[in-house]
Amino acid sequence: MENKPTVLVVDDEFGVLQSFKMVLKDEFNVLLAATGADAIDLFNKNAVDLVLLDILLPDINGLDLLEKLKDLDSSIEIIMITAVKDIQTAVKSIRMGAYDYIVKPFDVIEVLKVIKRALEKRDLIRKVIYLKNELVRFNYFEEMVGQDEKMIRVFELISMFSQTDGTVLIQGESGTGKELVARAIHNRSNRKDQPFVVINCAAIPPTLMESEIFGYQKGAFTGASTTVIGKLEIANKGTVFLDDIDSLTIAMQSKLLRIIQEKEFEKIGSRKIVKLDVRFVAASNKDLLQMTAKGEFREDLFYRLNVLPIDLPPLRKKKKDIIILVKHFLELYSRNTGNPVKEISREAMEVLIKYDWPGNVRELKNLVERLTTIVKGSVINLADVSLLTNRKKGDIQGTRLKEAVNLFEKKYITEVLEKVSFNKGEAAKMLGIHRNTLINKLNELGIKF
Ligand SMILES: Nc1ncnc2c1ncn2[C@@H]1O[C@H](COP(=O)(O)OP(=O)(O)OP(=O)(O)O)[C@@H](O)[C@H]1O
Ligand SMILES: [Mg+2]
Structure with a gap:
């Protein structure tokens, strides 16, 4: 059958069935039944979208058939066909769930109008049900779970931003899901089959940063025995995730700014200009705007990154x-x-x-x-x-001594750091330990600020 809505016409008068067929056949697949039994049989065997149903049938009362069909498919729309003398019954059928009724002898244009309206209503209801399912599904978004309004908003932003190529800045405390969001944006974008490359600005020592990002030509410096492809080049056509961007040195910030603006760069040790087609997503667990105020982050880079902002709420x-x-x-x-x-x-x-x-x-x-x-x-x-x-x-019963000591140290060091406005040198002095020992301890205890 063609991809047209299917209408089942049930009437015991051969002439009526034929005239319906004439009127409807251009726009609909038409099924004809002269008895209630035939009607149910056809209904069960076909994906019927709408039923035109005569109130007077030889083997079953039209109202009973209406009920039976609604039992089989509660979303089916049924239009009753009735003679003038039966208007009362037709009205009753509406109360029982029929969509409308048409009176014999019928007017072709009127019949088509009623049928179309009924089908539109059915489509609308289906759409609403579908949307409801979409909303329920929103509890799961990519690999994220969330039903708080703040997270629903985040999911909406991800959907929107993934359709563009603009730079996204994700800010939020540690562990709020920034990397998940970055991956979700990539996975939903048309770059999804291209690489998603993470550049972890906090983990790469500043001295290695440049070669890591840009790569270098063989012989570019002593020890450059081979040509190394940088992460930017690896990411071409895909997405670059600049994680912990707040850790970049000011010098690297300037270089990055230029790349984001010009979408090209020079490999170290070569004159070759590499053209870049990448989408940048950056993340930070510090307030970058605040850092710009203190001169720790370039303001112009901040605005370049903050084109499409996403703020993740703490748990x-x-x-x-x-x-x-x-x-x-x-x-x-x-x-x-x-x-x-x-x-x-x-x-x-x-x-x-x-x-x-x-x-x-x-x-x-x-x-x-x-x-x-x-x-x-x-x-x-x-x-x-x-x-x-x-x-x-303070309820540390059952905690191992080592863990308890760690907890105490963590708390105490954090307090001291706060007191000296996070100046590590000052804090080390107050604690009576070497600055390097303090830095090791901070890493060991997982203290981030
Ligand atoms: N909404 C969420 N639903 C399911 N898992 C989540 C959600 N948010 C975060 N997670 C999980 O929590 C962990 C931390 O997430 P993620 O690494 O993305 O955080 P982050 O913001 O990048 O943290 P950091 O700043 O420390 O790098 C991951 O294992 C991630 O899968
Ligand atoms: Mg992270």
């Missing part, structure tokens, strides 16, 4: 999401380990909701992972959770 500001995130990670670890999904008691969940999550979603994910390995039974209880989250309230 304590989207507490609504804690429950679904916990469930999501419980399912994830059950899939990974092949064990059944663990339950979590209400009291335990309440503790998780109250906690303020300084390490955000990453901390929650790690906690759930530890819980799934520590807890042997099928339910995670209050006691299991308190052991892992209540420590900052």
Whole structure:
């Protein structure tokens, strides 16, 4: 059958069936039935979009057939065909769910109008149902879970921004999902089959940064024994993710600015200009605007990056999401380990909701992972959770000495650092340790600022 809506006409008068067929056949697939039994048979065998139904049938009352068809498919639209003397019954049929009725002898134009309106209504209802499903699906977006309005907004921004080539700046505390967002933007863009290259500005020492990003020509400097392709070149046609962009030295910031503006660069040790076709996504867990005010980040680079901004809320500001995130990670670890999904008691969940999550979603994910390995039974209880989250309230019973010492050191060092406005030299002096020892400790304890 052709790709036209299908209309089933049910009437016991041969002449009526034929005239409907004449009127409808250009725009619809037309099925004809002279009895109720035939009608149900055809209805079951075909994807019928609309039924025209005579109220008077030999083997069944039209109203009963109406009910039967609605039982088979509650979304089917039915238009009753009636004689003038039967108007009362037709009105009753509307109360029973018929869309409308037409009176014999019918007017062709009128019939077509009614049918089209009925089909439009059906399409609309389908669209609404589809949209509702889309919204439900929004709890899962790429690999992200979220139903807090702030996250729904983030999902909308990702959808929009991924359709453009503009530079995106993602800001948010550590562990809020900045890298996930960057990957989601890439995966939804038309660059998705090209590389997604991460340049971790904090992890690469400043002295190696340049060769890492730009690559170099063989013989460019002593020790350059081969030609090395830089990350920018590797990323060509794809997306470059500049992670922890706040860590770039001012000198590198200037170089990067030029590249973003000109979309080309010179390989170290060669005169060759490399043309770039990449989309930049940058991330920072520090307030870059504040850094520009202090002269620590170039203002012009900030505005180049901040074309399409996305701010990720910390977990304590989207507490609504804690429950679904916990469930999501419980399912994830059950899939990974092949064990059944663990339950979590209400009291335990309440503790998780109250906690303020300084390490955000990453901390929650790690906690759930530890819980799934520590807890042997099928339910995670209050006691299991308190052991892992209540420590900052001084309740360190059951914590190993080393862990307790770490906790104390972390707290104390952070306090000292705050006191001296995060000047590491000053802090080291106050703590009576060497500056390098302090820096090692900060790394070891995972203190970031
Ligand atoms: N909405 C979310 N749904 C599911 N998992 C999430 C969500 N947000 C973050 N995660 C998970 O939390 C962890 C941290 O996320 P991610 O690495 O993207 O954070 P980040 O903001 O880049 O942190 P950092 O600043 O420390 O690099 C990852 O394992 C990520 O999969
Ligand atoms: Mg990250």
